[in-house]
Amino acid sequence: MYVLYCDISGNVGGTTDKHIVLGGVCIREDGIFHVIKELDDIVRESVLSLPYDTELHANEILAGRKFWRRIESEARKAFLKTCLEVFSGPSRHNMRTFGIVVEKANIEGDPVLFAYEQLVTRFNAFLLRDHEHNRKRHGAFKHRGLIIFDSSRYEQELQGVAKEYRINGTRWGQLPFLGEVPLFSDSHASRLIQLADLVAYGLFRRFERNDREFLKVYAESFDRHSHRTHGLYHLTSDTDCDCPSCTRT
Numbered sequence: 001m002y003v004l005y006c007d008i009s010g011n012v013g014g015t016t017d018k019h020i021v022l023g024g025v026c027i028r029e030d031g032i033f034h035v036i037k038e039l040d041d042i043v044r045e046s047v048l049s050l051p052y053d054t055e056l057h058a059n060e061i062l063a064g065r066k067f068w069r070r071i072e073s074e075a076r077k078a079f080l081k082t083c084l085e086v087f088s089g090p091s092r093h094n095m096r097t098f099g100i101v102v103e104k105a106n107i108e109g110d111p112v113l114f115a116y117e118q119l120v121t122r123f124n125a126f127l128l129r130d131h132e133h134n135r136k137r138h139g140a141f142k143h144r145g146l147i148i149f150d151s152s153r154y155e156q157e158l159q160g161v162a163k164e165y166r167i168n169g170t171r172w173g174q175l176p177f178l179g180e181v182p183l184f185s186d187s188h189a190s191r192l193i194q195l196a197d198l199v200a201y202g203l204f205r206r207f208e209r210n211d212r213e214f215l216k217v218y219a220e221s222f223d224r225h226s227h228r229t230h231g232l233y234h235l236t237s238d239t240d241c242d243c244p245s246c247t248r249t
């Protein structure tokens, strides 16, 4: 099984942000323990003398809120980048990122639900590709997918469309590899939902503020196949955007 941990970045209903972002971290079940351990080790070994249960929330870290108030800005940024380096660490082959970036002005209706439909379609396509790969090389083992969201964000709305997609599929087709509706977990307890928060926020900084500092740390981890980045989708009216989604690279 592959588990896709997801979180949302951006102000969904307000007018202060142009974008909303769904960020996802996909990990095969046998790699979950190792990624959590790598993140726990980063916290424990940090020169910032962090408590072992320090939560990783990009907004709090970068804004210097709560516990982070006593730590200088550059040190907080450096720590965030160190966390994102798990995507180039020992577990990198077991992890992929997904990101759906929606410029809200370009869409009628709910941008989160639009982004969710894109996300599940791309996750299902990844699982189908993985199955085709396994069938050719190791027999017909079929990994299924499970999506886990931060429970504080958008649970009711996503549960509604998820049930619809499970039964009838999306506008892009059925989702045979996603047999269950998304589950919701408390980000306080889940290191991997916290990692999805960091991924979503890095994308948000890139597209909302043209700050590539964080995204460049994990830019190579998006789901790719046949020289195309399938794990990133950008809905925009900007015809000059050079992101892999807009340039189809």
Ligand SMILES: [Zn+2]
Residues within 6 Å of the ligand: 234, 236, 241, 242, 243, 244, 245, 246, 247
């Ligand atoms: Zn783009």
